[in-house]
Amino acid sequence: MSVLAVENLTVSFRTDAGWMNAVEDVSFEIGAQETLGIVGESGSGKSVTALSILGLHAAATTRIPKGAIRYGGQDLLRVPERAMRRIRGGEIAMIFQDPMSSLNPVLTVADQISETLMLHQGLTRAAARQKAIGLLDLVRIADAAHRVDAYPHQLSGGMRQRVMIAIAIACRPKLLIADEPTTALDVTVQAQILDLLRDLQGELGMSVVLISHDLGVIAEFARRVLVMYAGRVVESAPARTLFRAPMHPYTSGLLAAIPPLDHDVRRLPTIPGSIPDPSRRIAGCRFSPRCAEVEPGCRTAAPDLMTVGEGHLARCLPRLRGRAA
Amino acid sequence: MSGAIVSAQGLVKEFAAGNQVLRAVDGVTFDIAAGETLGLVGESGSGKSTTGRLLVGLVPVTSGAVRLFGETVTGPGGAARLARVRHRMQFVFQDPQGSLNPRMRVRDAIAEPLDIKGGVSRAERGERVAELLDRVGLPQASADRYPHEFSGGQRQRIGIARALALRPEFIVCDEPVSALDVSMQAQIVNLLLDLQERFGLGYLFIAHDLAVVRSMSRNIAVMYAGTIVEMASREALYAAPQHPYTQALLDVVPRPDPDRIRRPALAGEVPSMMNRPAGCPFAARCPRVQSLCRSETPLLRGIAPQHQAACHFV
Numbered sequence: 001m002s003v004l005a006v007e008n009l010t011v012s013f014r015t016d017a018g019w020m021n022a023v024e025d026v027s028f029e030i031g032a033q034e035t036l037g038i039v040g041e042s043g044s045g046k047s048v049t050a051l052s053i054l055g056l057h058a059a060a061t062t063r064i065p066k067g068a069i070r071y072g073g074q075d076l077l078r079v080p081e082r083a084m085r086r087i088r089g090g091e092i093a094m095i096f097q098d099p100m101s102s103l104n105p106v107l108t109v110a111d112q113i114s115e116t117l118m119l120h121q122g123l124t125r126a127a128a129r130q131k132a133i134g135l136l137d138l139v140r141i142a143d144a145a146h147r148v149d150a151y152p153h154q155l156s157g158g159m160r161q162r163v164m165i166a167i168a169i170a171c172r173p174k175l176l177i178a179d180e181p182t183t184a185l186d187v188t189v190q191a192q193i194l195d196l197l198r199d200l201q202g203e204l205g206m207s208v209v210l211i212s213h214d215l216g217v218i219a220e221f222a223r224r225v226l227v228m229y230a231g232r233v234v235e236s237a238p239a240r241t242l243f244r245a246p247m248h249p250y251t252s253g254l255l256a257a258i259p260p261l262d263h264d265v266r267r268l269p270t271i272p273g274s275i276p277d278p279s280r281r282i283a284g285c286r287f288s289p290r291c292a293e294v295e296p297g298c299r300t301a302a303p304d305l306m307t308v309g310e311g312h313l314a315r316c317l318p319r320l321r322g323r324a325a
Numbered sequence: 326m327s328g329a330i331v332s333a334q335g336l337v338k339e340f341a342a343g344n345q346v347l348r349a350v351d352g353v354t355f356d357i358a359a360g361e362t363l364g365l366v367g368e369s370g371s372g373k374s375t376t377g378r379l380l381v382g383l384v385p386v387t388s389g390a391v392r393l394f395g396e397t398v399t400g401p402g403g404a405a406r407l408a409r410v411r412h413r414m415q416f417v418f419q420d421p422q423g424s425l426n427p428r429m430r431v432r433d434a435i436a437e438p439l440d441i442k443g444g445v446s447r448a449e450r451g452e453r454v455a456e457l458l459d460r461v462g463l464p465q466a467s468a469d470r471y472p473h474e475f476s477g478g479q480r481q482r483i484g485i486a487r488a489l490a491l492r493p494e495f496i497v498c499d500e501p502v503s504a505l506d507v508s509m510q511a512q513i514v515n516l517l518l519d520l521q522e523r524f525g526l527g528y529l530f531i532a533h534d535l536a537v538v539r540s541m542s543r544n545i546a547v548m549y550a551g552t553i554v555e556m557a558s559r560e561a562l563y564a565a566p567q568h569p570y571t572q573a574l575l576d577v578v579p580r581p582d583p584d585r586i587r588r589p590a591l592a593g594e595v596p597s598m599m600n601r602p603a604g605c606p607f608a609a610r611c612p613r614v615q616s617l618c619r620s621e622t623p624l625l626r627g628i629a630p631q632h633q634a635a636c637h638f639v
Contacts, residue, residue, distance in 0.1 A: 189368070
């Protein structure tokens with residue numbers, strides 16, 4: 001039973017050169033208490049996808065010409081803004097990469113957590129403050145009764161991310177979207193935050209979408225993984241399958257680029273170049289300009305997403321040759 | 326060590342914080358030889374970036390000595406000697422966005438060190454920019470564009486090109502890949518290795534991730550709360566890490582293996598550098614702490630060839 005299903009989502013942005021698809025034909029499901037990892041480089045469309053779930057795009061410069069986001073019997077793309085406001089932050093919550101810019105610098109931690117509780121649960125200020133202290137305890141902030149009166153700048157980066165998590169889980173959401181929640185943090189604090197998210201997921205029974213550019217982080221956490229490139233899903237598989245037997249050359253490239261800890265290499269394997277600007281039209285497979293296994297056919301026809309195994313889909317002409325769609 | 330181009334001797338840096346004193350760096354000693362890399366690893370607040378800044382004179386030392394290319398650049402007369410060797414070293418920052426002037430074209434950003442030094446003709450300047458773009462793998466057309474038109478990885482290439490402009494022999498790289506995607510990290514690490522091989526550059530490579538450091542460094546120093554807690558050759562450190570902090574840092578590096586069960590992360594954070602308790606700075610977080618650790622500060626001592634650690638129990 002899925003909590004949320006994204007179907008053929010396409011998102012376009014207005015640019016100087018006209019409307020460009022930042023996300024194209026993306027589909028996936030998230031089951032109850034499941035963790036889905038979405039991985040890709042900057043510009044792959046992973047954050048745009050997440051923001052679409054919450055309806056957080058700027059209306060004037062964004063269009064969603066195609067697709068549906070099924071949640072609790074409704075399509076979130078067609079829910080009126082008033083109703084969306086109840087869902088956002090209440091049933092579906094999100095945390096971002098940089099807690100410093102998502103927290104209000106002139107409000108205390110108590111004020112910021114209370115805001116959510118007063119809005120969604122109609123608590124009084126005093127009751128919300130008490131609950132805020134409980135939430136800080138829940139995200140393992142020591143001395144919560146004292147820290148609740150701190151301003152964001154008085155907290156470390158890791159602490160601030162814990163506060164963001166406290167705000168996100170304040171209303172016991174069914175789904176938590178974590179967009180690069182550890183990218184700006186030290187590896188030790190990153191590990192603490194991942195441990196915390198895993199514990200909270202168990203305690204609260206949430207589903208989690210974890211977005212990261214780092215397959216190492218994804219491996220720690222996700223049961224299923226979606227690999228995105230230039231706005232499209234290029235591979236999707238159960239985590240174990242993806243890491244043991246990656247099918248798309250982009251997935252292989254991302255895995256190989258992780259610096260090894262247990263042996264020395266003279267140079268790291270790299271994926272040459274970078275993700276193309278969405279305004280650049282690429283014929284055929286979008287990864288073909290950077291792909292080591294490219295063939296002439298890759299540059300003419302865009303490959304379809306094909307089933308390669310149990311719950312395993314990939315989009316690559318040379319590697320999937322001979323398999324039926 | 327003879328042959329060292331950079332040498333830090335008992336570096337101490339204190340900052341005033343209100344009416345208290347914050348000791349950010351507390352007795353750091355190391356050498357870097359020509360063409361070699363020392364990786365300096367630790368969490369935020371460990372003092373690793375301050376150490377990098379002390380080394381090139383971006384912040385003055387409170388005590389201790391820095392020797393650069395045979396000149397002692399700290400203490401009496403140090404400023405004049407620093408001015409003489411300053412062009413032989415450079416700095417690459419974590420955030421190329423913040424270190425590049427957004428209103429300066431790439432051509433001018435890269436040539437700025439040449440302009441400041443002076444005595445370079447227009448033709449030479451143009452040639453040098455073209456050569457530098459080529460060295461860092463940027464297309465020639467980049468010269469007329471502005472920093473915001475580039476991705477994070479490309480901006481870091483611009484920062485590196487600028488650092489190379491005066492043909493330095495030593496570069497402090499302060500978390501140059503920490504803000505980049507994994508795929509871009511690998512490209513920049515390889516670029517730095519290529520440049521080192523080609524120009525015989527020495528690096529101080531500062532990072533918080535022991536995996537990235539392994540691919541870059543000949544020797545590695547692990548910093549905690551202003552002190553070096555372990556220092557070793559790459560072979561020795563990764564084969565047999567001794568300090569509990571080093572072991573914890575290795576354990577938290579994310580690995581692409583969904584079946585790996587990591588131990589719970591080290592709790593807490595680097596302690597405040599004000600009012601430091603007696604004893605080992607790591608005692609409060611150490612899984613192997615004993616009562617001795619809370620009373621006596623362990624000193625960095627040799628425990629094997631090319632291997633030092635500051636722990637009572639190694």
